Amino acid sequence: MPSRTPRLLRDSDALRAAMAARAAAEQAERDVFIAAADWAIAHVAGSGDVAGYVIDTGMMLPLAGPGAPEVQEHAVTEFITALGMTQQAGSFYVGHALEACVRLPRVWARLLRGELAVWQVRRITEDTIPLSAEAADLVDARIAAYAHQVSRTQISNICRVAQEHTDPGEAILRQAREAEHRRFDVWLGQTGFDGTVDVSAILDQPDAADLERAIAALAEQLKKAGSEDTLNVRRAKAAGMLARGEQALPLEAGTPTAAAGPSHSRHLTLYIHLSVDAVTGALGDVARSEASRSPLGIDVIKAWCQTAGTTVTVRPILDVAAERYSDAYEVPDLMREQIILRDHTCVFPYCRRPARSCDADHIDPYESGGPTASSNLAPLCRKHHRHKTHDGWRYKPAGPDQPGVYLWRSPHGVRFRRDRHGTTLTVVEPVETPEPDGG
Structure with missing residues (x-):
């Protein structure tokens, strides 16, 4: 039997409450999507600006299709970070909003009237972004009236026909690209x-x-x-x-x-750490794989080590809380390894890029007197390193007793707390934009 007593006694009341909440949630999502388009149009990239792209897809893809304006990269990052989105997912989100607003005006008008949900619009924009401006306009004209009920297959077919009608040569190239879809992931x-x-x-x-x-x-x-x-x-x-x-x-x-001929043994590199939580059992039998950024059962690690043909390298214990210094700007290998093991990933809000592929950033710039020291270094991926250096993002360690915890502030004053467990939005309402300084 359920332990909770329903707060509404009549079924009709419960249904009406659920339907009203669902409608409110859909409208709220529309409002966010519309805000994304407004933000993009308000931050069109100029001739000297770096434009935002969809990254980590094997290539750099424009946010929206031909004819849509390019958007300042740092503006895209600030908007999607404020919403708690990763760089790739957020770039797709802003791109879809811009695509619908600029290149699919009929579909966009139905969204504004509350006749379409965001997900219905986004499944159309996914297919129209690669199209020419003329083909996208033709899709918009043909699909808008029944966009609320069209299937993915129908969307793909309409886009293909529109491309063939407006640009037969491009359609042939597109078919050739589609044929090259082999992969192994x-x-x-x-x-x-x-x-x-x-x-x-x-x-x-x-x-x-x-x-x-x-x-x-x-x-x-x-x-x-x-x-x-x-x-x-x-x-x-x-x-x-x-x-x-x-x-x-x-x-x-x-x-x-192992049979005669080529053979490759399995090799594992283990980092062994002991903490108070590990000794007391507070963490349980859990390990972490740097390659996967995922928790693993300790028995899984044992089984891997015991597999025939496996060689194991146990790295020396490295205290991630220790303070190390260097007089040079270049970060010594041992210090770099320390911050990689301490922070695991890029420490920018919501970023999950592995720390081993990141830059070692001087939080307080070296040229301004910031030391090359463990407490003044953190891994930042190249994109977010650029935002911190040139676009007004600022961060600092939470304190000497909290290694690996960082407090971030966006150019428009949104604040975040980032640690090894993730990101927390600490100030919802933006405050006055800080004056930019060097970094």
Whole structure:
């Protein structure tokens, strides 16, 4: 039986309350989407400005399609950070709002009248951004009246027909690009607590058939070698063995042996740290993988280390709270390693880029007297390093007793608290814009 007593006794009251709340939520989302378009148009990039792009997609894509204005990069970052969005997701969001507002005026008008939800508009803009201005206008004219009920397949078909009608030559090039959709993705950044990773691919049929035969053969050899795992587990293990050039032979029950020929052993580098929480058990049996930025069960790490053919390197203990200094501007390797292990990622609000691929930023600029010291260094990805240096973003450590905790302020006064667990918005209402200074 539910422990909570419903606050509304009549079903009709409950339904009306739910419907009203849903309508309010949809209108609030419209208001945010409209604000994104207004913000973009108010911050059009000039000749000397860096324009915003959608990044981390394998290429730098414009926010919106041909004919839409370019937007100042730092303005895009401030808006999406204030909303708690990552750089990539937020750039797509602003781009879709700009696309709809500028290039799909009929669809946009229906959104303003409350006839379309944001998600209905965004699934159209996803397909129209690559189109020419003429093709996008044709899609807008054909789709606006029934945008509330059109399917994704219908949207794609309408966009394809519009492109072929307005620019046959471009349509041929687009078809050629679409044919080059083969890929092989290993989602290391999304490792599960049990240490597993999703793998997905689109291959040519002959390549896929060869891969299937190789994995099936290795899975069968594992079975003959005495493995009691299910077929699915044996196939998963076979994929890893295939990558290392291993082959299961029935020499000892359940023991895979490296065959003659190329073989690559598994190598693990472990950073061992002890803290008060670890000693007292407050953290539980949890480890962290730097490659995946995900928590892992400690038993998973043990199992990896015990796998045949695995070599393990245990790095010396490095106190991430210790203060280290250098007289030079360049950051010594040991100090760089310390801030990587301390902060894990870029410390800009909501950014998740691994610290190992970031710059070591002097929080107080070196040329202004800021020391090369652990407490004055933090990892910033190149994009957010540029925002801090040139675009008015400021941050500081929360205090000497809180290593890895940073307090940020945007150019328009929005404040954030960033630590290894994530970002917290600490001041909602922007305050007076600070005067820019060097950094």
